[in-house]
Amino acid sequence: MRKQLYLLGASSTLCMASSAALAHVKWFAPFDAAEQPLAVTAMPLATWPTIALVGAVFWAACYAERTSAGPTFLKACELATTGLQSRLEDLFRGAAAVFFAALALHGGLILTPELKTTASWPLLVQAAIAIGMFWRSTLPLSALGIVSLFLYGIATYGSFHMMDYTIFLGIAAFFALSASRDPKLLAAASTLLDMVWPSL
Secondary structure, eight states, X not given: OHHHHHHHHHHHXXXXXXXXXXXXXXXXXXXXXXXXXXXXXXXXXXXXXXXXXXXHHHHHHHHHHTSTHHHHHHHHHHHHTHHHXXXXXXXXXXXXXHHHXXXXXXXXXXXXXXXXXXXXXXXXXXXXXXXXXTOGGGHHHHHHHHHHHHHHHHHHXXXXXXXXXXXXXXXXXXXXXHTOXXXXXXXXXXXXHHHHGGGO
């Protein structure tokens, strides 16, 4: 919960402070997957104030958490989201269904808008993943579909480039574990969801 609050604060601050997108963002800027990554020293000077601002927001959030108002604010947030906390898996599955359905409808994509392909079979896999979200028994098949798309991404773009998208392997593992009736595996799935959710 605390990580979500920090991320929300940081993203809100950046949205209010930004007038133009100056950073290198692969989804929203021209990018060649085959090119070598830029060194840190080659980053434009204009990006450093933004990095400093994010660091300041995180520091302020950590500091505020240790004050008397911190626990009160966190408790209020937890009370406000109590109803959602018991439905996190449903929300996650619903979001995944919408996401993969959108990929299938668009066509020509592997897992994200910047991973393009001319093959037609990925959209069939994406549609099957979306449909598989509606039944617990088919979640492992959806997980297998996600892994197959990730492996296809490695074959197409290389393992270095796909390191940006290892989150999909965590999502696949969560769905595979969620289909089990074993309390230990379900507990592991819950822990995995806590790790994956703030990263999305």
